[in-house]
Amino acid sequence: MQRLLDVDNLSVEFALRQGTLKAVRNVSFTLDKGERLGLVGESGAGKSVTGFSIINLISKPGYISGGNIMFEGQDLAQMPFEKMRGIRGNRISMIFQDPMMTLNPVLTVGTQMIETVLAHKKVSRKEAEKIALDKLRKVYIPSPEKRLAQYPHEFSGGMRQRIVIAISLLTDPALIIADEPTTALDVTIQAEIMDLLLELCKSEDMGLILITHDLAVVSEVTQKIAVMYAGRVVETGETATVVSKPGHPYTRGLIAALPQSCGKGLRLTQIPGVMPSIINMPSGCPFHPRCELCTDVCKLEDPVLTENKFGTMVACHHADKA
Structure with missing residues (x-):
């Protein structure tokens, strides 16, 4: 397959009065021509900021502080504004959440x-x-x-x-970034829009980055998945493998929270606590205050993405317990 997009160690920061806030930290993923990738996570995980940074739509005081975004052989992270206008809306298109805000x-x-x-x-x-x-x-x-x-x-x-x-x-783009494209729509229309996007990606041979919190949608539409938490990727791999054999406790929590994962008449499962603010990030693994597998090493050391026995990349000290 021909490589379309290669995001390598992307970091995005916001320079505020209270200090520099790291909204996205060392995010990496690849996308081949015609391939579909899902960026999944709760609100505040850094999904939209990652999508916006690909087409350099980060508003000040935000800026890309590190990493490369290689698209069709060109580094978008270093591209001058005027040249970027020839890529944005042309070779890369973006679909936003609310169509009334777009039109x-x-x-x-x-x-x-x-x-x-x-x-x-x-x-x-x-x-x-x-x-x-x-x-x-x-x-x-x-x-x-x-x-x-x-x-x-x-x-x-x-x-x-x-x-x-x-x-x-x-403009017959090579890549579409869809940021929660069905949020403002009712359930039946959501399914129609996702089916349409999938059909167009196949017929036009376009790449797709689908940004969403809905793992059920991602499992039906995408081939690869990157689960984000507190500004970084905590698990990535083929969608079918990540959904059927999740290695990170956060991914397992997202799957367990789906309505179809609960028995009829039972309460919905939820992940305890809330995502930490980027202003006050905990030490060690950002997920440890909410994690049932948490040990002392989780509170001290931030885990790195490591390949597990199923072939997916997981950032967890206890991924072997999956």
Whole structure:
């Protein structure tokens, strides 16, 4: 397989008055052409910051403090702003959580799509409109010619998210980063949107980074998974192996918390405690205050990612007890 993305020891920091906060610490993963990766974890794990840093959308006072982001042979972490504009929205597209925040409410869908094409491709306005119509058809928007003249508020939530996906496809990107793309949608529409993303990735041979807290969605859509906790990857490997044979107690906790993991009529399982704040990170393993396997070594030493007997990489002193 052809390597598309190689994130190596990525670190992101925020320079604040109370000191430098490490939001992402030494995150590494790879993605081949057409491959799908899930970034999973609770809110505050660093998933979205990792996704934003790939396309250099970190707002000040945040900055990439270390590591490399190699995409199609170029280091995005060191790329000048002007050159990055040729990559962002062109070779790499991003789908955000709320489509109403993504779409401009005072411009028609057609205007927004056509302007996007003209910003990245040297084509006529008529050709740009043809491309827009083609992408709307690919995401199964009915009567696309009519829809181009409508405004975002005239669409349902699911339709708006389909339009956002269509916009992300306008430049035929090699990679799509989807940040919680179904959070604002009801359950049945969520399934439709995820099926659509999976279908498009296969038909267009696009890479996908799916950022979510939902392990059930990741297990159905992705081939690889990286579980994040407190700004770092604590477990990574093939999705099927990580879900069926989790090596980190945090991963096991996430799986046990899924409704389908509990018996009918029983209380949902939950991981005790909350994720630590990056302002006040505990010593040793960040997960140790919530971990049932915690021993003295966990409180003193931060474990490194090590391959376990199932072939996945796990950052846990007691991964052998999985």
